[in-house]
Amino acid sequence: MTARASPARYDAKLALPLAAFFAVFFLAPLAILVFVSLHTDPSMTALGLTQYAKFLLDPFSLSVLAGTLWVGVEVTALCLLLGFPLAWAYVRAPRWAQVAMIWVILLPLLTSVVVRTFAWIVILGRQGIVNATLLELGVVDGPLRLLYTEGGMVVALAQVQMPLMVLPLITALSRLDPNLLDASAALGAGYWRTFFKVVLPLTIPGIVAGCLLTYAAAITAFITQTLIGGGQLLYMPMYLYQQASTLNNWPFAAAISIIFLVAVLLAVSLFNSLGRLSKGHAQA
Amino acid sequence: MAGLAGACLLLLVLPTFVVIVVSFTSGFSLKFPPPGYSLKWYAALLDAWQLQFAAGNSLKVAAGTTVSAVVLGVAAALAIARSERWTARVLDSLFMSPLVLPALAFGLAALMFFTLIGLPVSPLTLVIGHTVVCVPYVVRTTVAALAQLDPALLESSASLGASRLRTFRRVTLPLIRPGILAGAFIAFMSSFDNVPVSLFLRDARTDMLPIRMWQDLEGKLDVTIAAVSGAMIVVTLALMVLMERAVGLSRRLR
Numbered sequence: 001m002t003a004r005a006s007p008a009r010y011d012a013k014l015a016l017p018l019a020a021f022f023a024v025f026f027l028a029p030l031a032i033l034v035f036v037s038l039h040t041d042p043s044m045t046a047l048g049l050t051q052y053a054k055f056l057l058d059p060f061s062l063s064v065l066a067g068t069l070w071v072g073v074e075v076t077a078l079c080l081l082l083g084f085p086l087a088w089a090y091v092r093a094p095r096w097a098q099v100a101m102i103w104v105i106l107l108p109l110l111t112s113v114v115v116r117t118f119a120w121i122v123i124l125g126r127q128g129i130v131n132a133t134l135l136e137l138g139v140v141d142g143p144l145r146l147l148y149t150e151g152g153m154v155v156a157l158a159q160v161q162m163p164l165m166v167l168p169l170i171t172a173l174s175r176l177d178p179n180l181l182d183a184s185a186a187l188g189a190g191y192w193r194t195f196f197k198v199v200l201p202l203t204i205p206g207i208v209a210g211c212l213l214t215y216a217a218a219i220t221a222f223i224t225q226t227l228i229g230g231g232q233l234l235y236m237p238m239y240l241y242q243q244a245s246t247l248n249n250w251p252f253a254a255a256i257s258i259i260f261l262v263a264v265l266l267a268v269s270l271f272n273s274l275g276r277l278s279k280g281h282a283q284a
Numbered sequence: 285m286a287g288l289a290g291a292c293l294l295l296l297v298l299p300t301f302v303v304i305v306v307s308f309t310s311g312f313s314l315k316f317p318p319p320g321y322s323l324k325w326y327a328a329l330l331d332a333w334q335l336q337f338a339a340g341n342s343l344k345v346a347a348g349t350t351v352s353a354v355v356l357g358v359a360a361a362l363a364i365a366r367s368e369r370w371t372a373r374v375l376d377s378l379f380m381s382p383l384v385l386p387a388l389a390f391g392l393a394a395l396m397f398f399t400l401i402g403l404p405v406s407p408l409t410l411v412i413g414h415t416v417v418c419v420p421y422v423v424r425t426t427v428a429a430l431a432q433l434d435p436a437l438l439e440s441s442a443s444l445g446a447s448r449l450r451t452f453r454r455v456t457l458p459l460i461r462p463g464i465l466a467g468a469f470i471a472f473m474s475s476f477d478n479v480p481v482s483l484f485l486r487d488a489r490t491d492m493l494p495i496r497m498w499q500d501l502e503g504k505l506d507v508t509i510a511a512v513s514g515a516m517i518v519v520t521l522a523l524m525v526l527m528e529r530a531v532g533l534s535r536r537l538r
Contacts, residue, residue, distance in 0.1 A: 012363050013363070017355075017356050017359055018357065025415075026382065026390070029396065030390070032396050086288075086289045089289035101293065106533075106537060107296075113479065114479070115303065119298075119299030122314045123316070128314070129316045132317070162292070167537065216386075223494070260389060264385065265385075
């Protein structure tokens with residue numbers, strides 16, 4: 001017998017039920033997904049890499065993948081552009097304003113995605129608030145088509161995913177020591193110099209975390225992509241769903257899933273290594 | 285900066301406001317601002333049996349998911365929190381991975397798995413699938429609560445002669461309860477709102493509310509959906525206020 005175990009430590013065996021649950025219902029299904037993707041035809045008679053070749057040699061499939069990844073970049077950039085000032089304003093605001101702001105940020109996070117997307121159908125529709133305002137002001141003669149366009153969808157996605165960007169930024173900015181800003185100012189640095197030389201490098205971990213969450217959520221946002229993007233714009237989630245459910249082509253749908261999964265993991269590790277790189281830079 | 289921050293706040297609030305206003309329209313379209321106001325679309329909800337049926341299913345699955353996610357997640361969190369062992373790190377990454385992976389790919393994988401082992405889709409398969417994608421929230425908030433726990437409290441309880449189980453029930457559990465409840469709440473909301481897993485694991489008998497609403501919106505722009513959305517916003521807000529009072533939700537989501 002070793003020394004008496006600390007009461008703060010619990011038996012590692014307590015993790016076994018969830019580990020077993022994940023092994024059976026998470027890892028095994030993913031293994032089956034890989035196995036199914038390695039079949040050459042929808043009736044799954046022979047093994048081969050044809051599904052992957054079919055996707056990677058098909059300009060249409062590749063354009064769907066590239067389009068999806070690019071939409072993620074646009075949404076993430078827009079979220080960062082609007083979210084950073086909001087997080088900045090939050091940490092500087094008086095206590096009562098912070099309480100109000102955190103509710104404004106959290107309510108969309110917990111509201112159903114279908115509800116949030118539906119709001120954008122109302123806003124961007126032919127009789128929606130944007131067109132009503134533009135017509136009223138005489139900027140346009142007839143209602144603009146905003147729904148079913150990529151621009152409209154990017155704005156809607158940015159709103160839907162905004163809390164995922166703002167919350168990590170708030171955490172990072174609240175950890176920033178205000179004395180550093182005073183010191184920088186006292187040493188003669190201007191507002192923007194302090195921002196780029198002190199604030200930005202120190203909040204990189206929060207920016208990376210926010211970008212990562214926003215990007216991963218934006219490219220997999222099935223509901224917003226299909227309802228605001230409409231039938232004309234096809235992205236990976238709907239492409240996958242069509243192949244699996246409508247066309248019943250399981251091997252191809254499985255291959256799309258794996259390719260999408262790898263793309264997401266590559267994007268995640270890219271963000272992470274960017275974060276590490278800049279951390280090294282900030283310390284140097 | 286202040287202008288952009290204001291624009292961002294407006295962008296966050298505006299959609300909720302628009303949905304609430306439009307749900308009280310007296311017209312038959314989603315025109316904004318509405319031509320007049322009435323409660324008729326809320327009254328129409330009383331007859332919308334398809335939406336009621338789907339909402340009932342979603343509630344049942346979310347309840348089942350929350351229970352299984354809390355039981356499995358809290359036990360796992362106790363085992364991996366404060367542990368430096370490499371197995372604990374690996375398990376932590378494994379339990380968190382459903383948050384990063386595209387859930388749609390997992391939904392398809394789960395459908396293939398259940399088809400292969402001959403288990404037809406049912407509320408049970410939905411609860412299993414939802415548990416995989418919702419359990420990370422419980423693990424995360426519980427691990428965070430355990431990390432803030434002062435070990436000295438547990439040591440003194442033990443040195444005063446309390447057994448491990450008694451220390452857990454009388455000291456640990458009361459202190460980490462807010463963390464568990466916050467995780468359970470997020471797991472419930474995310475199961476109720478889940479689309480990517482339900483999309484593959486549901487059938488006509490187990491229609492789920494978000495999918496029903498999505499299909500309604502794909503087909504026609506139905507004003508009934510505005511009333512459902514209005515009702516869901518009010519319920520969400522009420523639950524948030526309740527959870528804020530009980531466990532300080534806003535601090536735990538950061």
